[in-house]
Amino acid sequence: MVAGAAVVTDRRAFTESRISEKLSAYLDTHDFDGPTMVLDVDRALDNYRALAAGLAPAHIHYAVKANPEPQLIRRLVAAGCRFDAASRGEIALCLDAGAGADDISFGNTVKKPSDIVWARARGIDLFAADATEELDKLALHAPGARVYIRLLVEHSEADWPLSRKFGAPATEILGLMRYARAHGLNPVGISFHVGSQTRRAGMWKPVLSEAASVWAEARAEGFDMTVLNIGGGFPAFYGEEVEAPVAYGHGVMDLVREYFGEVEYVMAEPGRGLVADAGVISAEVLLVSRKRPSDIARWVYLDIGKFSGLAETMDEAIRYQFDTTADGGEMGPCVLAGPSCDSADVLYEKRPVMLPVALRAGDRVRILCTGAYTTTYSSVGFNGFEPLHVVCI
Numbered sequence: 411m412v413a414g415a416a417v418v419t420d421r422r423a424f425t426e427s428r429i430s431e432k433l434s435a436y437l438d439t440h441d442f443d444g445p446t447m448v449l450d451v452d453r454a455l456d457n458y459r460a461l462a463a464g465l466a467p468a469h470i471h472y473a474v475k476a477n478p479e480p481q482l483i484r485r486l487v488a489a490g491c492r493f494d495a496a497s498r499g500e501i502a503l504c505l506d507a508g509a510g511a512d513d514i515s516f517g518n519t520v521k522k523p524s525d526i527v528w529a530r531a532r533g534i535d536l537f538a539a540d541a542t543e544e545l546d547k548l549a550l551h552a553p554g555a556r557v558y559i560r561l562l563v564e565h566s567e568a569d570w571p572l573s574r575k576f577g578a579p580a581t582e583i584l585g586l587m588r589y590a591r592a593h594g595l596n597p598v599g600i601s602f603h604v605g606s607q608t609r610r611a612g613m614w615k616p617v618l619s620e621a622a623s624v625w626a627e628a629r630a631e632g633f634d635m636t637v638l639n640i641g642g643g644f645p646a647f648y649g650e651e652v653e654a655p656v657a658y659g660h661g662v663m664d665l666v667r668e669y670f671g672e673v674e675y676v677m678a679e680p681g682r683g684l685v686a687d688a689g690v691i692s693a694e695v696l697l698v699s700r701k702r703p704s705d706i707a708r709w710v711y712l713d714i715g716k717f718s719g720l721a722e723t724m725d726e727a728i729r730y731q732f733d734t735t736a737d738g739g740e741m742g743p744c745v746l747a748g749p750s751c752d753s754a755d756v757l758y759e760k761r762p763v764m765l766p767v768a769l770r771a772g773d774r775v776r777i778l779c780t781g782a783y784t785t786t787y788s789s790v791g792f793n794g795f796e797p798l799h800v801v802c803i
């Protein structure tokens with residue numbers, strides 16, 4: 411598209427078709443004092459059921475970090491969901507919501523010894539690790555616990571990759587399993603994460619292939635491999651088509667069967683794919699300006715930015731979709747920025763966003779598919795701005 415070209419779209423109609431009627435009606439009939447994420451909990455539950463159906467017989471351990479709203483967690487507990495917790499705080503949240511200790515895995519590979527002690531005392535028995543030092547902590551504070559070793563993913567095609575930081579290389583996994591066994595732990599399997607927002611099931615192939623080789627080696631050595639944790643990565647719609655949860659889940663499980671055969675306990679840890687499209691942020695335009703009269707792109711400043719919930723715009727990785735109360739006329743390219751007093755708080759500049767030419771300060775903006783990884787990324791008060799508000803409907 412030519413920058414600055416006149417384009418007329420009916421974006422509101424398009425975005426309305428992407429969010430639930432309940433969300434749409436709520437947003438149309440409410441004013442918000444500050445940026446607010448409205449979460450349709452029923453929609454998240456529908457997504458849970460769709461993922462559970464697509465991924466069956468795998469067990470869903472919802473990645474609590476994606477959105478830890480207590481109302482959502484309680485509903486998921488009641489629906490039979492299990493949980494992947496990253497910290498003592500998330501474990502406490504799940505237990506308080508009624509989850510059993512058996513339904514919670516402590517999936518962070520970097521844990522505080524005191525949190526391991528705390529979790530163990532509450533009956534948590536399934537832990538992740540990717541290093542001997544972490545296994546030492548577990549052996550000391552959770553002797554006999556079941557542990558899965560996380561594999562470092564080399565070839566992620568995800569929009570938000572989780573490679574590098576977590577996992578041990580394939581060549582080290584067997585050594586870690588032996589180490590775990592020698593230190594009184596119960597090494598039950600492996601885990602990996604294909605990377606968040608992996609748009610198509612077919613993109614899982616290289617990772618599954620690598621994980622399957624490690625799995626086969628471990629079995630050949632006599633390890634009783636019972637747990638295969640396929641992590642998250644299930645996508646949400648950010649403007650590029652993605653497969654629906656049931657079809658995507660079937661696609662992934664067909665591949666899991668192809669590469670691994672029958673596995674006693676497959677666990678999947680969806681976060682984004684379960685909750686993203688259940689949430690919409692309502693925000694406000696604070697300023698529209700042009701730095702120089704000759705500039706093609708305007709700068710549009712919102713009352714929400716990188717430090718108030720939209721951290722995943724880092725490197726423009728996650729491309730949120732917007733609609734505004736000024737939609738319906740000519741559109742033009744905009745650099746989109748948040749409100750805080752630093753240059754890092756620019757959301758999209760390399761690939762500008764098309765917004766209405768008529769857009770003015772005070773107009774409302776809906777940011778779609780923001781139910782995941784927004785509320786908890788929001789700072790507590792950077793520059794004196796309140797954290798992102800949440801309303802559950």
Ligand SMILES: Cc1ncc(COP(=O)(O)O)c(C=O)c1O
Pocket residue numbers: 473475476494517518572603605606607641642643644679680681682683
């Ligand atoms: C261990 C683990 N499991 C699951 C998830 C959820 O991933 P996604 O939101 O891509 O489904 C994450 C995300 O960071 C994670 O770290």
